[in-house]
Amino acid sequence: MSSTRHPARPAAPAPPTAERIRDAAIAEFAAHGFTKSTVRAISTAAGVSPGLVIHHFGSKNGLRAACDDHVFEELTRVKSEHANASPLFVASRMFSDERTRTHVDYLLKSLLDPSAQGQRFFDHYVETIERVADEGFAGYTLRRAEDRRAQSTAIAMLALALPLLEPRIRHVLGTDDLESSMTRLAPTLMDLYRHGFIESVPHAQHAPEPGSNPGSPHDPPAPGDAQTGIPTSNEGRS
Numbered sequence: 001m002s003s004t005r006h007p008a009r010p011a012a013p014a015p016p017t018a019e020r021i022r023d024a025a026i027a028e029f030a031a032h033g034f035t036k037s038t039v040r041a042i043s044t045a046a047g048v049s050p051g052l053v054i055h056h057f058g059s060k061n062g063l064r065a066a067c068d069d070h071v072f073e074e075l076t077r078v079k080s081e082h083a084n085a086s087p088l089f090v091a092s093r094m095f096s097d098e099r100t101r102t103h104v105d106y107l108l109k110s111l112l113d114p115s116a117q118g119q120r121f122f123d124h125y126v127e128t129i130e131r132v133a134d135e136g137f138a139g140y141t142l143r144r145a146e147d148r149r150a151q152s153t154a155i156a157m158l159a160l161a162l163p164l165l166e167p168r169i170r171h172v173l174g175t176d177d178l179e180s181s182m183t184r185l186a187p188t189l190m191d192l193y194r195h196g197f198i199e200s201v202p203h204a205q206h207a208p209e210p211g212s213n214p215g216s217p218h219d220p221p222a223p224g225d226a227q228t229g230i231p232t233s234n235e236g237r238s
Contacts, residue, residue, distance in 0.1 A: 021046045021053055026067045030105035034064060034113055068121055071103045108163045126152045
């Protein structure tokens with residue numbers, strides 16, 4: 001799976017102007033979505049002309065690509081800086097800071113966007129998890145499954161379920177908002193990451209190994225012939 005390439009953009013402008021436009025765009029996209037947000041509304045929020053937005057970023061899609069990159073880098077940085085803190089502290093930190101909370105809202109809007117840009121954001125998320133599994137994260141050593149893409153996708157699904165399902169989760173837990181839901185669930189999610197969920201399996205049952213799903217390119221060979229998986233005559237008699 002390959003990520004959608006960034007739209008072509010001109011050379012980076014003077015940082016203060018670029019950052020002001022980018023930050024205004026992130027807030028607009030987070031509040032109103034990508035379709036309803038206009039270059040004119042973004043330029044008004046940034047205190048610049050629409051032409052200056054296009055001059056700096058090339059197009060609305062170019063601006064969004066810059067916003068995607070910045071939001072992803074900032075959320076990763078916050079998690080990395082507080083990797084050794086308690087899950088409750090990280091949850092509180094992410095929602096007590098208005099800027100970070102806006103980034104979380106932007107993330108949610110991007111995940112719900114059916115366009116290629118929205119897919120690019122999810123692809124980038126999965127690819128980052130793959131890289132973290134290879135390199136480790138803030139001193140943590142992570143188990144690497146044989147089918148790394150499936151492992152990273154499963155972790156991404158678990159990590160992103162909270163913002164996507166928050167209204168349902170809030171109803172079940174009796175929490176008030178995304179922050180309180182995340183605060184309550186963070187310790188449980190950390191426990192699942194560190195210790196898993198299944199404590200034991202029936203004596204005659206073996207849990208499937210990673211990559212052993214039908215159709216996976218990483219399937220182990222079936223008993224018998226290593227190439228065809230057809231039982232040998234001796235195995236057929238047993």
